Amino acid sequence: MKSVAVIGASLAGLYAARALRSQGFEGRLVIVGDECHRPYDRPPLSKGFLTGATTDQGQLALADAEEIAELDAEWLLGTRATGLDTGGRTVLLDGGRSLTTDGVVLATGATPRRLPGPMPAGAHTLRTLDDAQALRADLSSPPVRVVVIGGGFIGAEVASSCAALGHDVTVVEAAPLPLVPQLGHAMAEICSALHADHGVTLLTETGVARLHSGGAGNRVTGVELSDGRVLPAEVVVTGIGVRPNTDWLADSPLPLDDGVLCDAGCVTPLPAVVAVGDVARVNGVRAEHWTSATEQAAVAARNLLAGSTVATHHGLPYFWSDQYGVRLQFAGRRLPTDTPRILEGSPDDRSFLACYERDGHTSAILALNRPRPFMRLRRELATQAFAA
């Protein structure tokens, strides 16, 4: 393989490029990114970057100048991929350019879902560095009323950051309780209580009808709920999930279904095309997790260089969230029927370790502010999963 194009210059794309080089690929390496920024880490954007704890953009960089030089890649930043030919070797780029290589890594990530209708000034989604900078600018004013739409992890982290900045925060969640799909009812109830602990209002079982806006600059003025109530707001942040960036592949022969379908080795039906990160549906599962993106990249690179699936990804799903000064960590594969059990600590103290049990076995673990025992159990769980 003499040349590889990595489409997507974020975490998964960078890790794929690194993996290709560390696995001996010495050919032409082109990295295409639609943002103008070099790869940066997204997790801090909803946390320290909003609150000002992480002020230096350089702290977000995933690779320093030395590593960028070592990668010896051609960077096409601020460039959007618009199509992939039927053979999967020619990538069309905006501006009428194209790129023909022997292998392609699809790492185009995902885009936040938006509310229908236009986004007035003061209304935000949060995915990119530019998004975070715009939101941070709106939060730098004296205390304002912030409405966060969506009580998932991004919504909770943003609400936490806004509360830490002294703003008046309301979280609106369509479900009876946020985080139930991820954590199950009992644990979701405990985690959702963090909002009230910190003076943030949580409104559940209500959708959003539309945003109100007006005045000079057509700024957002409020959020109209589906029951007709209007929550006044100077800033609105929508965190209602993401959709994988596959639109540009619609005319390609690749099978798409909420992601690029690929096998357990991240290989698509075209052997010269692999997919990693949020855009990839690996063996039927699309994981929007930082750790999955990094692990998949190494596997995908190996298979791309081998020309077929010689390695598969079986990593134990893992994610974490920092909110209200609490570090939440989760690992494993939980089913809704699994029963959680507190192993140590106490939910009242917002510090505990819990396992989810299925037929006498542990299927997943959850910790709030218990990193050390969590890590030990996570390693055990990963060993068991690998042996199974």
Next chain:
Amino acid sequence: MIPVCPLADLPTGESVRIDTAPPIAVFHTDGRLYAIDDTCTHQDASLSDGWLEGCLVECPLHAAAFDLRTGAATCLPARRAVRTHPVTVQDGMIYVHHAAEEGTAA
């Protein structure tokens, strides 16, 4: 010189965090004591909570690893080293000697 704890309170395989600014983690492993800056250089996580294996400590958040002897980052996602600090034991008490800023390991 910062007193940490009695040596008897830090068995092999254990670690302790001291609340200096920035905080320092002290490890007892392989029959030796090591002290490094406690905060992972990748993202805010306490290395004293990490997984200790030989002379390596793995960050409990993202599995970055550091060599306790040099402070060097040996595994992504961390790229920058943590500072190391000399450790001594006097009369059964562990002491850390806070390294100067320029003492940053390569």
